[in-house]
Amino acid sequence: MNRRIILILSIWCFSSMITVAQTPQARQKPADKSGAIDPQAMAAVNRMNDYLKTLKAFRINSEVSKDVLVDTNMKIQKSASNEISVQLPDRLYAHMAGDEQNLQFIYDGHTVTLYDAAGKHYAAAPAPPTVARTLDAIRARYGIVFPLADFIEMSAQENVLQNITAAGYIGSSRIDGVECDHVAIRQPDVDWQVWIERGDTPLPRKVVITTKTQPTQPQYIATLKWDTTSSIDSNLFTFTPPADAVRIKFARRATKKEESGQ
Amino acid sequence: MKLTVVIAFLLVPGLLTAEPQRRGGGGAVRAGGAGRASGGVSANRDISSASIRSSQDVNRSVTRNGDFNRNANVGDVNRNVNVDRDLDVHGNFYGGYDRWGHPVAAGAAAGVAAGVAGAVTSAALGSTVAVLPPACSTVVVGGIGYSQCGSTWYEPYYSGTTVQYMVVSPPQ
Numbered sequence: 001m002n003r004r005i006i007l008i009l010s011i012w013c014f015s016s017m018i019t020v021a022q023t024p025q026a027r028q029k030p031a032d033k034s035g036a037i038d039p040q041a042m043a044a045v046n047r048m049n050d051y052l053k054t055l056k057a058f059r060i061n062s063e064v065s066k067d068v069l070v071d072t073n074m075k076i077q078k079s080a081s082n083e084i085s086v087q088l089p090d091r092l093y094a095h096m097a098g099d100e101q102n103l104q105f106i107y108d109g110h111t112v113t114l115y116d117a118a119g120k121h122y123a124a125a126p127a128p129p130t131v132a133r134t135l136d137a138i139r140a141r142y143g144i145v146f147p148l149a150d151f152i153e154m155s156a157q158e159n160v161l162q163n164i165t166a167a168g169y170i171g172s173s174r175i176d177g178v179e180c181d182h183v184a185i186r187q188p189d190v191d192w193q194v195w196i197e198r199g200d201t202p203l204p205r206k207v208v209i210t211t212k213t214q215p216t217q218p219q220y221i222a223t224l225k226w227d228t229t230s231s232i233d234s235n236l237f238t239f240t241p242p243a244d245a246v247r248i249k250f251a252r253r254a255t256k257k258e259e260s261g262q
Numbered sequence: 263m264k265l266t267v268v269i270a271f272l273l274v275p276g277l278l279t280a281e282p283q284r285r286g287g288g289g290a291v292r293a294g295g296a297g298r299a300s301g302g303v304s305a306n307r308d309i310s311s312a313s314i315r316s317s318q319d320v321n322r323s324v325t326r327n328g329d330f331n332r333n334a335n336v337g338d339v340n341r342n343v344n345v346d347r348d349l350d351v352h353g354n355f356y357g358g359y360d361r362w363g364h365p366v367a368a369g370a371a372a373g374v375a376a377g378v379a380g381a382v383t384s385a386a387l388g389s390t391v392a393v394l395p396p397a398c399s400t401v402v403v404g405g406i407g408y409s410q411c412g413s414t415w416y417e418p419y420y421s422g423t424t425v426q427y428m429v430v431s432p433p434q
Contacts, residue, residue: 069307070363096423100365103423116425121407123420125337128329140324141338143422145312153315158323160315185314192314211311218310246400246407248418248425252338 041167067218132156175205403433
């Protein structure tokens with residue numbers, strides 16, 4: 001009698017040990033689906049990329065939310081409204097109005113100017129001859145990432161879609177009432193999602209960029225309203241400093257510090 | 263004797279289930295520690311990438327086109343400004359940001375840090391502040407605006423898109 005009880009208990013014990021030992025491996029398996037590149041997702045992204053390349057002049061109104069860190073590791077979301085005007089190959093304007101910021105960025109084919117309308121400061125420096133090279137130069141020299149630079153670079157024929165390790169088609173979605181394809185892309189340092197308008201004008205209507213190199217995984221979120229038909233006032237691309245504005249300089253980034261904080 | 267064996271068997275699965283839970287707990291503690299270590303500076307740290315392109319890709323294209331060093335120092339601050347080091351300087355001694363990321367004037371921050379009010383006079387050359395102390399005047403020298411605050415001169419410059427003020431020798 002006692003032997004039978006011991007035998008039954010032993011079998012129960014061993015079986016529960018086996019279950020416990022298997023559980024962690026069983027859980028890991030479904031998560032390991034990354035690395036797949038879904039052709040439907042890439043088709044949508046390439047459709048957007050190809051369409052942006054056909055644009056010569058356009059305006060974007062964008063609402064941006066961006067995580068910053070305060071108080072050691074607490075995430076706070078900052079907001080900004082950006083108005084961007086682009087005339088390829090060599091004119092660029094942006095008005096960036098947000099928390100503690102009221103900035104204008106002007107590029108006329110020769111000079112980049114950053115004007116701080118709140119503090120009445122401006123800095124101007126010689127720039128490369130095209131929009132694409134200027135966007136790269138201000139980022140490398142001064143650490144300034146122009147708002148929505150990726151889409152502007154796409155329109156300027158730059159190959160932005162590099163280092164993609166996985167791509168997934170999430171489904172159809174609506175942004176501002178417009179039906180969109182929702183796509184998720186993985187790269188080594190960032191994961192990003194884009195909502196691409198369906199139909200004849202496959203424009204990006206929303207983008208979310210998640211920075212994976214930071215422990216808090218901060219996000220940059222932008223919704224975009226496009227105008228690809230109205231003409232752009234060429235005066236926009238010329239900066240005349242107001243009488244009370246003071247000229248200052250850009251801080252050139254140390255060459256060894258390129259990778260710190262964007 | 264037999265009872266002991268039964269109890270031993272009953273205890274073994276308990277130990278096995280406890281082990282993963284303990285490991286999970288340890289992981290959570292480590293994550294917290296890493297967060298503290300990477301912080302420490304009460305500043306407004308802009309860390310979320312606004313671009314899907316890596317800095318390496320951008321730097322490669324700028325280097326290929328010769329656009330990084332072209333026209334160097336025309337309209338740029340005449341020295342390499344180490345952004346990380348500047349953040350330490352604000353946080354510890356001079357005007358910087360409060361714990362919620364708001365800019366704080368140099369005098370106020372120095373007073374808090376040193377425990378005395380108005381300890382601005384000892385501002386070291388090359389140190390930077392996010393906000394000037396009160397009562398400064400703007401002086402334009404060589405087309406560039408400087409701020410004179412008592413006997414201390416500041417040169418404003420853009421660090422990224424944010425204006426900072428670096429303590430400099432009186433401009434000639």
